[in-house]
Amino acid sequence: MKTFVAAIRQALPEATLDNDQLAAQFGSWSAEKILAKTGVRTRHIAAPDECASDLAFRAAQKLLAETQFDPSQIDFLLHCTQTADYIMPTTACLLQNRLGLRTSCGALDFNLGCSGYIYGLGLSKALIESGQARSILLTTAETYSKLINPADKSARTLFGDAATATLLTANEKETLIGPFVYGTDGAGVKDIVIPTGGKRRSPVPNAELVVDDSGNGRTVNDFYMNGAEVFNFTLRTVPGAVEELLQQAGVQKDDVDLFVFHQANAFMLDHLRRKLQIPAAKFVMAMEHVGNTVSSSIPIALQCAAQRGLLQPDALVMLVAFGVGYSWAATFIRWQPDTSCS
Amino acid sequence: MTKSEFLRQLEGQMEIPEGTLNEHQALSDIEEWDSLAALLFIALADEKLGMTVAGNDIANSKKMSDLLALLGDRLTA
Numbered sequence: 001m002k003t004f005v006a007a008i009r010q011a012l013p014e015a016t017l018d019n020d021q022l023a024a025q026f027g028s029w030s031a032e033k034i035l036a037k038t039g040v041r042t043r044h045i046a047a048p049d050e051c052a053s054d055l056a057f058r059a060a061q062k063l064l065a066e067t068q069f070d071p072s073q074i075d076f077l078l079h080c081t082q083t084a085d086y087i088m089p090t091t092a093c094l095l096q097n098r099l100g101l102r103t104s105c106g107a108l109d110f111n112l113g114c115s116g117y118i119y120g121l122g123l124s125k126a127l128i129e130s131g132q133a134r135s136i137l138l139t140t141a142e143t144y145s146k147l148i149n150p151a152d153k154s155a156r157t158l159f160g161d162a163a164t165a166t167l168l169t170a171n172e173k174e175t176l177i178g179p180f181v182y183g184t185d186g187a188g189v190k191d192i193v194i195p196t197g198g199k200r201r202s203p204v205p206n207a208e209l210v211v212d213d214s215g216n217g218r219t220v221n222d223f224y225m226n227g228a229e230v231f232n233f234t235l236r237t238v239p240g241a242v243e244e245l246l247q248q249a250g251v252q253k254d255d256v257d258l259f260v261f262h263q264a265n266a267f268m269l270d271h272l273r274r275k276l277q278i279p280a281a282k283f284v285m286a287m288e289h290v291g292n293t294v295s296s297s298i299p300i301a302l303q304c305a306a307q308r309g310l311l312q313p314d315a316l317v318m319l320v321a322f323g324v325g326y327s328w329a330a331t332f333i334r335w336q337p338d339t340s341c342s
Numbered sequence: 343m344t345k346s347e348f349l350r351q352l353e354g355q356m357e358i359p360e361g362t363l364n365e366h367q368a369l370s371d372i373e374e375w376d377s378l379a380a381l382l383f384i385a386l387a388d389e390k391l392g393m394t395v396a397g398n399d400i401a402n403s404k405k406m407s408d409l410l411a412l413l414g415d416r417l418t419a
Binding site: 028037154212213214215216226227228229231232235236267268271274275 | 376377378380381384385388389394395396397398400401
């Protein structure tokens, strides 16, 4: 029994934040410079009463409706999020009920950021190929906008809210996902973190707004990212992960049809692409209209690549993701024609 | 690569006029020096010199000469 990606759909909040709005608020960068450096023109921002799970629900509903896949056939729901509805219960349980999946369906959340989609593919493959499930719904959903201080220019410029739903099913024939390379370095906690709000440290009431040298304001209750150290982390880990995956798969770099990396920002991706000597034509950039959507960035980029005609049936696609944790992962998928959908 | 050549390349990456940067400047006096410029510095050190420069070392640098010192003897005078 082998696993394959049968369909992908996405859902975005209605409201947007564009570069003109950011330039008007912060003044230091023009709208054009923001686009040139980050690759982002617009991001979607969840409404105050809109949770990440609402977006995941919409993406999943759309997937089930458009593929006409019978929801009662879903054996497992895997939900990747860091913006859960509640501390408890698990958001995947709420989604099971809301989507009308059968009660004999397994469901769990896993808390990963930008690396989450590939971990979700790995978990799905393990569940299917060990005979525990035949069909899996994998959802990714984040509303980082709710974690970022409005005065944090850098983070607001990069991140957008989004969700995706991926249907994975069993296939009797060939291997269409894998092998997998995983990596973890928890020493990275200091570089991407929300310092308070978990059980380690309670939120600080009326916390002081601290403005850094680059003019980004945030409190200890907000999302923090040390861009320079995160960049170094990617330079340290991504090339090695790519090489290891090629070796494990017994594939030459030239044989890869398309490279889909986590859509962190255009500057970082372009540097990684040149460092890895990957031709621009084989390297997907898909953050222009959505920004960095965390665990949704790879499935959104895959859809975008399909719409641009970059994915032929059976195309060998390398997926590489890296981010908060630190956590990273890489794998291959073989693109299937019925996944080429809007 | 000389220090001067490195600074010219950094100017190119930062899209500022040639000759804007010199090693005696305080970073706080360079209007365009920001978090993105720090990333451009890291990228250039990686691409041209094969070096890793720690973000905290950049954050602790006060002058351009402090930044160039992080590149050690990979740069000639």
